[in-house]
Amino acid sequence: MKRLFPILAVLTAIFLAYALHLALGKATPTDAQQGDVYRIIYYHVPSAWTAFLLFFINFIASVEYLANAKPSSQTAAKWIVLAIGIIGAIASFVPQVQHRLPAGMRPSAVATTVLAIPAFYFLVGKFFPGERLDVLAVTSAEVGVVFCTIVLVTGPIWARPVWGIWWAPGDIRLTSTLVLWLIYVSYLVLRRFSTSAQTQMLAAALAVFGALDVPLVYFSIWFFRTQHPQPVIGGGGSMDPRMLHVLLMNWLAFLCFGFLVCWSRFRLELVHREVEEAHAMESLAGGAPAKPSHPLNRSPQ
Amino acid sequence: MNALKFLFAAYIATWAIHAFYLGTLVRRFSRLRQQLSELGKRK
Numbered sequence: 001m002k003r004l005f006p007i008l009a010v011l012t013a014i015f016l017a018y019a020l021h022l023a024l025g026k027a028t029p030t031d032a033q034q035g036d037v038y039r040i041i042y043y044h045v046p047s048a049w050t051a052f053l054l055f056f057i058n059f060i061a062s063v064e065y066l067a068n069a070k071p072s073s074q075t076a077a078k079w080i081v082l083a084i085g086i087i088g089a090i091a092s093f094v095p096q097v098q099h100r101l102p103a104g105m106r107p108s109a110v111a112t113t114v115l116a117i118p119a120f121y122f123l124v125g126k127f128f129p130g131e132r133l134d135v136l137a138v139t140s141a142e143v144g145v146v147f148c149t150i151v152l153v154t155g156p157i158w159a160r161p162v163w164g165i166w167w168a169p170g171d172i173r174l175t176s177t178l179v180l181w182l183i184y185v186s187y188l189v190l191r192r193f194s195t196s197a198q199t200q201m202l203a204a205a206l207a208v209f210g211a212l213d214v215p216l217v218y219f220s221i222w223f224f225r226t227q228h229p230q231p232v233i234g235g236g237g238s239m240d241p242r243m244l245h246v247l248l249m250n251w252l253a254f255l256c257f258g259f260l261v262c263w264s265r266f267r268l269e270l271v272h273r274e275v276e277e278a279h280a281m282e283s284l285a286g287g288a289p290a291k292p293s294h295p296l297n298r299s300p301q
Numbered sequence: 302m303n304a305l306k307f308l309f310a311a312y313i314a315t316w317a318i319h320a321f322y323l324g325t326l327v328r329r330f331s332r333l334r335q336q337l338s339e340l341g342k343r344k
Contacts, residue, residue, distance in 0.1 A: 043315045
């Protein structure tokens with residue numbers, strides 16, 4: 001695994017450079033109305049999608065961590081998740097439900113998204129048993145916040161020349177994204193500074209409620225009048241196939257990059273916990289003095 | 302030209318944020334490595 005990481009890092013760097021070349025290259029058409037500034041979309045949108053995916057993983061890991069607290073709730077949670085997946089997938093093809101879907105949203109896309117819930121739940125449970133669920137949760141939240149920060153920075157930079165303002169106060173897409181960022185920042189702050197033995201449980205509960213904001217952010221442009229542009233994919237909008245290709249290539253490149261960053265952060269968290277445990281064992285054995293217990297003196301998680 | 306300024310600002314900001322975060326990860330790794338070596342010496 002140690003050999004694999006540098007190889008993947010080099011491949012990802014090449015892929016990112018290629019995606020950047022596509023995003024800025026003359027082969028990709030320029031938007032007739034916005035000019036070249038529209039190319040910010042190639043970093044803004046993939047960053048948003050990656051952040052949503054990471055927050056979704058955080059949500060699944062947090063639910064599973066809470067469910068694993070008791071054997072009975074663990075079994076019940078598995079059945080509930082399975083039922084959500086099956087019922088949701090079937091319901092998305094029922095005509096009465098289809099009529100309620102926003103214009104342009106495909107039932108197959110809804111079914112796939114709903115089926116991803118049990119799929120992720122069982123995959124995460126299989127590959128991240130026990131405490132590793134919590135490690136995955138903190139990893140995905142932290143890297144998700146980084147990508148969400150990029151969304152909040154690149155959005156206003158695009159808005160200034162196109163809208164004439166940096167920020168549209170009261171716009172639900174913008175406000176809900178900011179709230180989402182604040183929720184996950186508070187999640188990380190809680191984990192960083194709380195000394196309670198229940199910190200992991202509290203953080204998992206906060207993450208479950210925080211994840212409820214993700215659908216609000218995503219669907220806000222369908223259900224509310226916003227200044228934010230309408231979706232170009234799956235929402236009835238249209239995009240030049242060459243632009244779509246570049247957008248998807250950039251997303252894939254950012255997914256690879258995000259995966260490697262998560263991998264590093266995951267390893268860091270495991271080592272951090274090993275060190276904390278070693279310090280605790282040492283202090284119990286009456287050896288060297290225990291590490292300072294004040295949270296400000298603790299090494300970052 | 303003015304629009305290009307915003308385009309490059311967005312791209313530079315993106316990589317600056319990523320670089321800053323990667324920097325914090327490297328710093329945390331080196332701090333942990335130092336703590337591990339201190340623990341090893343005590344044993």
